[in-house]
Amino acid sequence: MNATQSPRVLVVGSGVAGLTTALEACARGHEVVLAAKDALDATNTVRAQGGMAAMTAGLPGGQPRDRAELHVADTLAAGAGLCEEPAVRALVAGSAAAVADLERWGVAFDRTAGPGSPWVEGLEGAHSVPRILHAGGDATGREIQRALLAAALGAERAGRLEILRHTLLVDLLRGPGDAPVTGALVLGPDGLLRTVGADAVVLATGGAGQLYPHTTNAPGATGDGIAAALRAGAVVADLEFVQFHPTALAAPGCFLVTEAVRGEGAVLRDAGGRRFLRDAHPRAELAPRDVVAREIVRRCLAQDGRPVVLDATGLGRQFLAERFPTVDAALRAHGLDWSREPVPVTPAAHYLMGGIATDPDGRTTVPGLWAVGECAATGVHGANRLASNSLLEGVVLGARVAAALGHDRGPLVPRGPVRPLPAAPSxxxxxxxxxxxxxxxxxxxxxxxxxxxxxxxxxxxxxxxxxxxxxxxxxxxxxxxxxxxxxxxxxxxxxxxxxxxxxxxxxxxxxxxxxxxxxxxxxxxxxRTFWCAERHVPALTSAHASDDIYERIPAC
Ligand SMILES: Cc1cc2nc3c(=O)[nH]c(=O)nc-3n(C[C@H](O)[C@H](O)[C@H](O)COP(=O)(O)OP(=O)(O)OC[C@H]3O[C@@H](n4cnc5c(N)ncnc54)[C@H](O)[C@@H]3O)c2cc1C
Missing domain, CATH: 1.20.58.100 (Fumarate reductase/succinate dehydrogenase flavoprotein-like, C-terminal domain)
Known part of the structure; x- marks a missing residue:
């Protein structure tokens, strides 16, 4: 393939990032194959409850009090000094188009009245204004997954997209030295290994919550794409930053109780009934997730391991059932009536800020290899993700990757030095x-x-x-x-x-x-810290190390 030909693209993953990339790439006339190891809707995307952050000021029905600078500032503050600001600006600048694209694909975000009325925009921790669009109350991920999947299945029926179901990425195919990725080795539903050739492989394989025993993630969130990229010589970044959601139900399955519940006024109490977060942070229950998670762990240790509780009893049975139908049903399935009594909660591994290092168009350090969504580290989340920015990232960055495919400007060169990961012990x-x-x-x-x-x-x-x-x-x-x-x-x-x-x-x-x-x-x-498998490091200390790929992104 030369720099302007339309590439054959293999997208791995059927969450918001993979589906958006595949649909946008199809729309641009690329030949696209999409592979996913589980049922196409067995993703983290489908689990998202709280909603999608979006700067909608200026759109009909949008949030008039919001501004791009506010969303950027909130994201940078949550990221604790490690965000790539140009990437954050690209994310926020793309949010209005992301909302429009999702609605075009059939996502029905909740509105105050009928079609055309203002969206209902929720407030979540560390956001300075209400800017969280949601769908079906707390079923935002399910609605986005449904609509994108319907569009993808339509493209498949029309012969514009090939979908490989129950197909597991085992490894990436790459020659020695600076050779590009040329496809993937996959395990099909028949249990046989085969290769899928591609000019571009886009990893959209999601996170790695299964590194931990307590996680809100899907069972398939095992970090396969990041590990495969490491084996293929890609640089990874920010892996020390794992976000623990503070309020998973302290029961088998770690069902997530969205922080939008706290946004609506629910509070956390210790065994003595005290709102202990008021001592820890000025925003109390709406403090950033890491602050809340740490304080919960400390409080649990101080009260001999007994869990803290989330008290939503002040919100009323009808409101809880209507605004949070998914949580309401899940809690009732556990025999809990949260309108009458507080429920026990625990932190659980939730989101991996780190991943395969990319630029804001999804380019990795390996030619022919792209990454998008939770498996990628664009730098938009820095040291901590702002709540509800990841669905947005999947849509905005998915579209950017699709637009960049076929216009390869060469692989990413990381901003800082790349450290060697210790080899596995012999x-x-x-x-x-x-x-x-x-x-x-x-x-x-x-x-x-x-x-x-x-x-x-x-x-x-x-x-x-x-x-x-x-x-x-x-x-x-x-x-x-x-x-x-x-x-x-x-x-x-x-x-x-x-x-x-x-x-x-x-x-x-x-x-x-x-x-x-x-x-x-x-x-x-x-x-930020960048890492790479030991044997691949020398090739990356190249003469191009001073290139600054982030400067290519215009400010919003
Ligand atoms: C409980 C929960 C609630 C959340 N709530 C919100 C929220 O309100 N707002 C928000 O913005 N974010 C939220 N998030 C985070 C957000 O949902 C995810 O970060 C985002 O959906 C990730 O999308 P993705 O497309 O990158 O990955 P996923 O949606 O996880 O999709 C990964 C895909 O990769 C496939 N895959 C993985 N490995 C392989 C392999 N080896 N071979 C083939 N296929 C593979 C999987 O089968 C799947 O299809 C939440 C997450 C969870 C878990």
């Missing part, structure tokens, strides 16, 4: 573990890994805990098979080691990364 003469093999203590690999990550790289971290975690991960043997479980577990282990290295290297507390032994931000460390 197993000596020991063979790789068979799929699902328990470790020496008889614990299945995934459970052992998750428990170790929760203890060592959870909400609160410190140097000795991270060192112990690195040691523990070093004792776990990666399975060798190409079955789904082995591919996922191998990737989780690679990613866990990378998260641990990044968390150990950041000897400060910033955003979602909280070190008990370094409780304050260190101005000397106010930079």
């Amino acid at each position: 197993t000596g003469t020991a063979a790789p573990a068979a799929p699902g093999t328990p470790d020496d203590d008889g614990v299945p690999l995934r459970s052992a890994l998750q428990e170790a990550m929760w203890a060592g790289a959870g909400v609160l971290r410190d140097g000795p805990g991270l060192a112990a975690l690195a040691g523990r991960l070093g004792t776990l043997r990666a399975p060798a098979g190409t079955d789904r479980r082995s591919v996922e577990d191998r990737g989780l282990l690679e990613l866990a080691r990378a998260v641990t290295a990044a968390a150990a290297a950041r000897t400060e507390s910033r955003g979602a990364h909280a070190r008990e032994d370094h409780p304050h931000p260190d101005p000397a460390l106010a930079t």
Whole structure:
């Protein structure tokens, strides 16, 4: 393919980012193949409740009090000094078009009255004005997934999009040296491996909540795309920044109770009934997520492990049922009536700010490889994501990737130095573990890994805990098979080691990364960190290291 030909594109992932990219790429006349390992709607996208942040001032029915500068400022503040500001500006500047595109694809955002009336815009933590569009009350992700999927299935029926269902990305195909990615090795629903050739592979494989035992994420959120990109030589960034949602139901499944509930006035209480967050932050329950999650963990420790409770009893049964039908139904399924009694909540791994380093058009450091959505690290979230910015990112960046495909300006060159990730410890003469093999203590690999990550790289971290975690991960043997479980577990282990290295290297507390032994931000460390598998690092210290790709984005 030369620089202007229409490329054959393989998009991996069927969440908001993958579907948007695929639809936009189809609309631009590209030949597009979309692959997803699970049912097409088994995504994190479908789980999103709170809504999508969007700067709608100037649109009919939009929020007149909002301004681009406010949304940018809120995003930068949440990101704690590590956001790429031009990327944030690109995100906010794209929000009006994102809303229009979604409505064109059939998303019905909630409005105050009939069609054409103002949108209902909710307030969430760390947003300075109400700017959260939602659909079906608290079913925003489900509505976006439904509409985008319907459009994709329509494109498939029209012969404009090929969809590979239940097809797992195993690895990326790439030659030696600076060779581009030429496709992917996938595991089909028939259990057979095959290759899918492509001029451009767009990873939209979502997050990695399954690194932890407590997570709001889908079971398939195992970070496969990030691990595959690392193996292919891509640079990753910001992996130490894992957002823990403060209020998952403290019950099996960790069902998320959206913070929009707190936006509407629900409060958190300790075992003594006190609103303990009022002591911790001026915005109390509407403080940034990391602050709320940390205070909950500290309060739980102080009250012998008993959970704190979310008290929404002041909001009224009818309001709760109408505004939060999904949460209401889930809580009732657990036998809880939140209109009458507070419900126990716990932090849970929720969103990975880090991922495959990209520019604001989704270019990675590897030619032919693109990344978008939660698996990418564009720098828009910095050290902590502003609530409800990720659905927006999937739509805005998905469209930007599609527009950039076929206009390849060469791979991304990271802003800062790239550090080598420690190689996996040698197993000596020991063979790789068979799929699902328990470790020496008889614990299945995934459970052992998750428990170790929760203890060592959870909400609160410190140097000795991270060192112990690195040691523990070093004792776990990666399975060798190409079955789904082995591919996922191998990737989780690679990613866990990378998260641990990044968390150990950041000897400060910033955003979602909280070190008990370094409780304050260190101005000397106010930079993003970039990492790469050890054997790929030399190729990246190139003469182009001073290029600043972010300067290409116009200010909004
Ligand atoms: C409970 C919950 C609530 C949330 N609420 C909000 C909210 O209110 N607002 C907001 O903005 N954000 C919210 N988020 C975050 C947001 O939903 C996600 O960040 C976003 O939807 C991610 O979209 P994505 O397309 O990148 O990934 P996903 O939607 O997770 O899609 C990933 C896709 O990749 C596929 N995949 C993964 N690995 C492979 C592989 N190896 N081979 C093939 N396919 C693979 C999966 O099957 C899936 O199709 C929430 C997240 C959760 C979990």
